Amino acid sequence: MKTAALNRRHFLKNTGSLVAGLALSSTLPTRADAQQRDPGRGTSSAEPIRLGSNENNYGPSPLAIMAVMQNTKRMLRYPHTECDRLLTAIAAKEGVTKENLFLGTGSADVLEGLADWIGAKKGEVVTSAFTFNFFATAAKRRGATLIEVPLTADLFNDIDTMAAKITPATTCVYLVNPNNPTGTLLPAAKLRATVIEMARKCPVVVDEAYLEYADDFTGSTLVGLVKEGHNVIVTRTFSKIYALAGERLGYGVMPAAVAKEAFGAYPLQNGFRANMLGVLAATASLGDTGFVEETRVKLKTERDKFCALLGKLGRKFAPPQGNFVFFHVGMPAKDFSQKMRAENIVINAGYPQMPDWARLTIGTPEEMVVASAAVEKILTA
Numbered sequence: 001m002k003t004a005a006l007n008r009r010h011f012l013k014n015t016g017s018l019v020a021g022l023a024l025s026s027t028l029p030t031r032a033d034a035q036q037r038d039p040g041r042g043t044s045s046a047e048p049i050r051l052g053s054n055e056n057n058y059g060p061s062p063l064a065i066m067a068v069m070q071n072t073k074r075m076l077r078y079p080h081t082e083c084d085r086l087l088t089a090i091a092a093k094e095g096v097t098k099e100n101l102f103l104g105t106g107s108a109d110v111l112e113g114l115a116d117w118i119g120a121k122k123g124e125v126v127t128s129a130f131t132f133n134f135f136a137t138a139a140k141r142r143g144a145t146l147i148e149v150p151l152t153a154d155l156f157n158d159i160d161t162m163a164a165k166i167t168p169a170t171t172c173v174y175l176v177n178p179n180n181p182t183g184t185l186l187p188a189a190k191l192r193a194t195v196i197e198m199a200r201k202c203p204v205v206v207d208e209a210y211l212e213y214a215d216d217f218t219g220s221t222l223v224g225l226v227k228e229g230h231n232v233i234v235t236r237t238f239s240k241i242y243a244l245a246g247e248r249l250g251y252g253v254m255p256a257a258v259a260k261e262a263f264g265a266y267p268l269q270n271g272f273r274a275n276m277l278g279v280l281a282a283t284a285s286l287g288d289t290g291f292v293e294e295t296r297v298k299l300k301t302e303r304d305k306f307c308a309l310l311g312k313l314g315r316k317f318a319p320p321q322g323n324f325v326f327f328h329v330g331m332p333a334k335d336f337s338q339k340m341r342a343e344n345i346v347i348n349a350g351y352p353q354m355p356d357w358a359r360l361t362i363g364t365p366e367e368m369v370v371a372s373a374a375v376e377k378i379l380t381a
């Protein structure tokens with residue numbers, strides 16, 4: 001009892017100053033409000049530095065944090081109205097209508113729904129042999145046959161070969177751009193032209209989870225193809241640049257007919273899949289106009305420094321356009337990963353296709369000082 005009371009007091013003491021003066025209202029805070037009351041987002045030094053899951057360690061928009069803090073009492077409500085407001089904001093951002101959208105519990109949820117729809121057709125799914133495999137695995141479980149196309153020698157998705165693999169049996173192409181784990185981004189004009197050709201024959205799912213980190217988001221996004229009426233579905237997430245991975249929200253932009261066929265597209269469904277605080281955080285993030293660009297620039301600065309280190313160490317790496325770098329470690333990557341873990345850093349390694357390459361998520365400047373020193377120590381030992 002005593003401990004519980006103490007903990008509660010401690011909690012109130014620490015959060016009291018933050019919440020004090022903020023009315024529990026549904027209105028979203030301004031950026032100035034939030035910056036004055038930065039709730040902090042650091043981890044204790046005893047915790048490992050987490051560079052393994054492509055999260056955004058710079059943290060969410062202060063507006064998102066404040067939206068959550070101000071609205072905790074509203075977690076008792078179903079978020080139907082709030083979901084609808086978020087969908088309106090997404091529709092405005094993407095330049096589509098709500099009928100073109102499906103909101104999921106993370107973009108993985110949207111991919112799973114699409115995989116259900118595609119997999120049930122029992123045909124062939126053309127995908128990369130080395131990519132984020134959630135969609136393909138789910139489609140296979142539902143009965144699809146996977147046609148997996150190896151990457152090019154320089155670690156790009158081989159879209160020419162993927163296009164050539166389309167037959168009357170193909171039910172879908174799935175493409176991740178920038179690709180995970182390599183981080184490579186396809187040249188925009190070539191991608192656009194190839195996807196238009198592919199989409200004449202079957203739906204093309206383009207997973208743009210990391211595209212906000214790329215140098216040219218506007219030139220590279222294929223949402224424009226959805227608007228032009230092509231059979232293209234683009235998935236996006238609030239888990240990556242928006243740093244809301246724990247809130248589990250993502251969405252798909254697709255032809256209205258696909259939304260209807262694949263998801264039923266009844267508005268209540270969105271309200272039942274999402275959570276109140278996540279939805280409010282996501283809506284607030286979209287209202288923070290400078291946030292994405294600021295985060296992209298900060299991340300790129302650290303990514304460039306890390307690539308310069310790899311260059312100095314004579315290590316090969318794939319040209320990165322996401323918030324991570326895929327590089328050659330010259331030893332079983334599992335061993336490299338364990339050595340990094342001994343330095344209190346978690347990374348991602350152990351890709352069977354490329355067993356001596358590892359993927360490191362770019363962290364904050366402070367984290368990258370520690371991580372870069374560890375990488376240099378291990379790779380020069």
Ligand SMILES: Cc1ncc(COP(=O)(O)O)c(C=O)c1O
Nearest residue numbers: 106107108132180209237239250
């Ligand atoms: C390429 C890609 N797509 C989709 C996802 C799923 O993310 P979420 O479900 O958090 O939106 C991930 C997660 O790492 C990913 O790397």
